[in-house]
Amino acid sequence: MDIGNLISALPGAAAQGLIWGIMAIGVYLTYRILDVADLTVDGTMATGGAVCVMLTLAGLPMPVALLASVAVGMLAGLVTGIFHTIMGIPAILAGILTQLGLWSINLRILGMANKAISVDKYNLLVSLRYIPRTLITVFIVILLVIGLLYWFFGTERGCSIRATGANQAMARAQGINTRFNIVLGLMISNGIVALASALYSQYQGFADVNSGRGAIVIGLAAVIIGEVLFGKLARNFAVKLFTVAMGGVVYYLVIQFILWLGLNANDLKLISALVVAVFLAVPYWRAQHIHAKSRKRKEAV
Amino acid sequence: MLKIENVYKTFNAGTVNAKTALAGLSLHLKPGDFCTVIGGNGAGKSTMLNAVAGVWHVDEGKVIIDGKDVTDLPEHKRAAYLGRVFQDPMTGTAATMGIDENLALAARRGQRRGLKWGISNQEREHYRALLADLDLGLEGRVSSKVGLLSGGQRQAVTLLMATLQKPKLLLLDEHTAALDPKTAAKVLELTDKIVSRDQLTTLMITHNMKDAIAHGNRLIMMKDGKIILDIAGEDKKKLTVADLMARFADAAGEGIANDRMILG
Numbered sequence: 001m002d003i004g005n006l007i008s009a010l011p012g013a014a015a016q017g018l019i020w021g022i023m024a025i026g027v028y029l030t031y032r033i034l035d036v037a038d039l040t041v042d043g044t045m046a047t048g049g050a051v052c053v054m055l056t057l058a059g060l061p062m063p064v065a066l067l068a069s070v071a072v073g074m075l076a077g078l079v080t081g082i083f084h085t086i087m088g089i090p091a092i093l094a095g096i097l098t099q100l101g102l103w104s105i106n107l108r109i110l111g112m113a114n115k116a117i118s119v120d121k122y123n124l125l126v127s128l129r130y131i132p133r134t135l136i137t138v139f140i141v142i143l144l145v146i147g148l149l150y151w152f153f154g155t156e157r158g159c160s161i162r163a164t165g166a167n168q169a170m171a172r173a174q175g176i177n178t179r180f181n182i183v184l185g186l187m188i189s190n191g192i193v194a195l196a197s198a199l200y201s202q203y204q205g206f207a208d209v210n211s212g213r214g215a216i217v218i219g220l221a222a223v224i225i226g227e228v229l230f231g232k233l234a235r236n237f238a239v240k241l242f243t244v245a246m247g248g249v250v251y252y253l254v255i256q257f258i259l260w261l262g263l264n265a266n267d268l269k270l271i272s273a274l275v276v277a278v279f280l281a282v283p284y285w286r287a288q289h290i291h292a293k294s295r296k297r298k299e300a301v
Numbered sequence: 302m303l304k305i306e307n308v309y310k311t312f313n314a315g316t317v318n319a320k321t322a323l324a325g326l327s328l329h330l331k332p333g334d335f336c337t338v339i340g341g342n343g344a345g346k347s348t349m350l351n352a353v354a355g356v357w358h359v360d361e362g363k364v365i366i367d368g369k370d371v372t373d374l375p376e377h378k379r380a381a382y383l384g385r386v387f388q389d390p391m392t393g394t395a396a397t398m399g400i401d402e403n404l405a406l407a408a409r410r411g412q413r414r415g416l417k418w419g420i421s422n423q424e425r426e427h428y429r430a431l432l433a434d435l436d437l438g439l440e441g442r443v444s445s446k447v448g449l450l451s452g453g454q455r456q457a458v459t460l461l462m463a464t465l466q467k468p469k470l471l472l473l474d475e476h477t478a479a480l481d482p483k484t485a486a487k488v489l490e491l492t493d494k495i496v497s498r499d500q501l502t503t504l505m506i507t508h509n510m511k512d513a514i515a516h517g518n519r520l521i522m523m524k525d526g527k528i529i530l531d532i533a534g535e536d537k538k539k540l541t542v543a544d545l546m547a548r549f550a551d552a553a554g555e556g557i558a559n560d561r562m563i564l565g
Contacts, residue, residue: 154418155414155415155417155418156409156414156419157414157415157416159398159406159419159420160409160414160419162398163395163398163403166398167391167394167395167396170392170393170394170395171377171395171406172376172377173354173376173380173393174380174406174407174410175377175378175381175409175410175411175412176377176406176414
């Protein structure tokens, strides 16, 4: 329990948190803006890295590898979107189907369960060997992603996607093709998650078919932590997205702290699941509490 | 302006719950017609509006708006011709978006939505003026989230959205039923004002016979998915609630057993 160990581990945790913050922005778009719980991301969070590592190993320049990762992620979103809108499968199930299918695709891309890439031999953007550079790079990527999304969701098309998530009946009455917008939203979200995945595989120095397992839970945790801690500060859409990314950082700092306390790393997923369950329950409990209070007040009168 | 021709619609066809909601319904509206629709629960009033709006496809028959056969068009494509206000004030607006953003969405109904800004400052000023006309104190909170508004305010905003671009046809589905009497009267007054100003062809469902008589130039009564009474022009002007009940008994072969229609 040397405090020095904890402090020296924090920058690395923050870097991981920032990368997962990008992923959480993707989750935010579906969960909050589109009002769809998309489980595709558990697959996409491995696919983006697999594509990026294989293309980099094949000698392609980094921007090409990153763009290809995003494109493949968007393709995964497209598949879930088609399952949901054209084939009428409930969104959660559609995501699970794509996620399951992606596991095989990820194995095909990698050719094995795990593929390493060395930061010494390849010109990687980020790496756990160079934490300060990683922090700065990922931070810049986050700002770029937020800037792009802020612009897009202010456009006519972006506004119509927000309307689709807010009220589908209203959206259709205003001539908005809600099915097209749901597919587009899922594609954008999964593109962002694949970008996070591509960065994460570079950071770790390998791509792994299992690296997406439970990703949706971490993404939701980041979204909720961001809202609970900084929700009052954020009115503006760009600031909201930033707080979601910061939620990812807080999540990883807390995890690091728990590990430092001596907890078994294998129990992490259990704890994450419980923590997210509790945070998801808080708004529900709060609403019930307010309801009960107002009823008591009425009875007292 | 609107032609509904021999339309049939059965829900849950082939099951024990099969319900024929529209049974050979036909209706023609001339441009500028303001037609009120009454009838008991399950008469097919809302089903008729949904058939026109394209919420689902009809089993048989045709829907023609302004000479264009829209029977096979999906809901979002028909929206280009229609303005719609719903019974539930929650349905017509996006609660988490601003009043201005909702209006901007409606202003682009029927247009391609591309990568231009979703709303301009110039538009916002225009909306402020339109909101001031409503006289509901909304002009000072143009960017407020619609979720913060009262039911009456939301219906007024929805009405504004429905008519921002002049629709070929305005569909009002008991749009004042969820409001208190005073607010309902205000929204109805606003409806009359907009409909007569823009000469809109309008179908308005109401459960209130007095309203059905007081508004519009034509009145239809529905029962079992068909129109059983159609009164227009001078006949309608002379109509009283008592007349209407007697005519209904004649046409339907039975009395009105629905308190809501008489008392409402």
